[in-house]
Amino acid sequence: MAKRIKLLYTIPNFDTAGSGKVVYDLVKHIDKTKFEPHICCMHTKGAYFKTIESLGVPIHIFPFATEYKPLVSLPFRVLKIRKFFKKQRFDIIHSWHWKSDFTESLAAKFAGVPYVYTKKAMGWGNKAWRWRSQLSTKIVTINSDMKSQFFSNMDDKVEAIPIGLNVRDFGILDKIYSNEDGYKVDKDDFVVVSIANLVAVKGIEILLKAAKQINNSKLKIFIVGDDTSDYAKNLRKEYESNQVIFTGKRQNIKSYLALADVFVIPTKDEGRKEGQPIAPIEAMLSGRVVLGSKISGIKDILQLFQDCLFQPNSVEDLKRKLEMVMQMEVSQREKLAKEMFEFASNNYTIEKSIELHETLYLNLYRN
Incomplete structure (x- = not known):
């Protein structure tokens, strides 16, 4: 049997379904013969966490992103995240962190792990989004305006994958x-x-x-x-x-x-x-x-x-x-x-969304 691609989904919490439901669907429906999905979140609180546990996949409780200040200790905190990514030997990281934080993508860069994030909303407003995008290997957009408004100079990075539902x-x-x-x-x-x-x-x-x-x-x-x-x-x-x-x-x-x-x-x-x-x-x-x-x-x-x-x-x-x-x-x-x-x-089917995500991951792994 060929090696399964070790895939990490990161999300701050499961306080509400929201993005958590999308992560749930991705983990539940992804081809387990090709992929070994893991989840990382900041804590075990939240009404939806029990639902996530029912998936039966490894869940890591770890601060995969960190505050910028104090700046003097930022490199050490980023290196701690990098150490976690390296120790677990993840092949791909897919972030569902909704903030403009770039510490996670920086740690992934240091660890040499391909990093993907999904842009979920139409907010921008600060340079951190640009830094996060520059550090990313790929960016998933979920509507047709995102590419032209935010990523017009990053054609090679952008993958359009609408969120899918179980019809x-x-x-x-x-x-x-x-x-x-x-x-x-x-x-x-x-x-x-x-x-x-x-x-x-x-x-x-x-x-x-x-x-x-x-x-x-x-x-x-x-x-x-x-x-x-x-x-x-x-x-x-x-x-x-x-x-x-x-x-x-x-x-x-x-x-x-x-x-x-x-x-x-x-x-x-x-x-x-x-x-x-x-x-x-x-x-x-x-x-x-x-x-x-x-x-x-x-x-x-x-x-x-x-x-x-x-x-x-x-x-x-x-x-x-x-x-x-x-x-x-x-x-x-x-x-x-x-x-x-x-x-x-x-x-807007979950099958179409899963197919596009799997193709993205396979291309990243092969490259």
């Missing part, structure tokens, strides 16, 4: 009028669902203002996600009503998508923005029409559905798009939803 976990959901959490809607209600952690960049107020302007008593809005932030509390204070329901964080998102007639992602074109949002893809894979703001990441997901994109931060444009879908015949809406389902099923 078999989804399927076109039958419309329901009450869900397992006790929420009910009438048969003639038009239900809008948005799923997000409620922070300002998500632009939920754009959706709520648009709904308010439509002024239709049959329009129901479900906002699903962590609503403990000050931003969320202010939204609840201003908009919560019989028509606008804040559910808080929920795990059973399918039961909310099943209520929905349309899913909306109104992220603003500012700050960290989106890399590749997963919630709208899950909505498409559940057979729901998706409306989204015309920004990086979302543009890729709705590339064949230009009429379903609205100008970011524009209450008026989102209002028009909502009214467009509301005025559709049920058969028209179902046809559009089916087209979105087929697009997502063909373009």
Whole structure:
């Protein structure tokens, strides 16, 4: 049997699923006859850590990145990380660290181990990102704007690999009028669902203002996600009503998508923005029409559905798009939803993502 490629995935923690779910899927589905996957994180805390342990692969608890200051001791701390990489004899390191930290990539460089990182969000803002990128062997991008905005002079380093989902976990959901959490809607209600952690960049107020302007008593809005932030509390204070329901964080998102007639992602074109949002893809894979703001990441997901994109931060444009879908015949809406389902099923599969990652790793190892 040929030697398996010893592959290390690094991620700070598993406090939430987020990137952890992507790492989980990569480790679970990668060809174990060719690869020996390991995971390294900073600590064992986090609700998702037990799920990661269930994979049965080696998990290393080690600080694979370090603070820059004090500068006088930085070389020694970087060399300590390098020693860990060398001792374990990793063939490739793939980082899912979301910060601009370059100490991990520097340690990998010193250890002579090919280093890959996935750029997850549209933030940049400091030189550390450039240094991290220069030290990397390859950079994985997850939307079409990243290369032109961040890596236009690094063509040889960039690999475009969208995050994949297990399509078999989804399927076109039958419309329901009450869900397992006790929420009910009438048969003639038009239900809008948005799923997000409620922070300002998500632009939920754009959706709520648009709904308010439509002024239709049959329009129901479900906002699903962590609503403990000050931003969320202010939204609840201003908009919560019989028509606008804040559910808080929920795990059973399918039961909310099943209520929905349309899913909306109104992220603003500012700050960290989106890399590749997963919630709208899950909505498409559940057979729901998706409306989204015309920004990086979302543009890729709705590339064949230009009429379903609205100008970011524009209450008026989102209002028009909502009214467009509301005025559709049920058969028209179902046809559009089916087209979105087929697009997502063909373009965002875990199988396609795994194949592209395996090809990347094999090429790195052979070179």
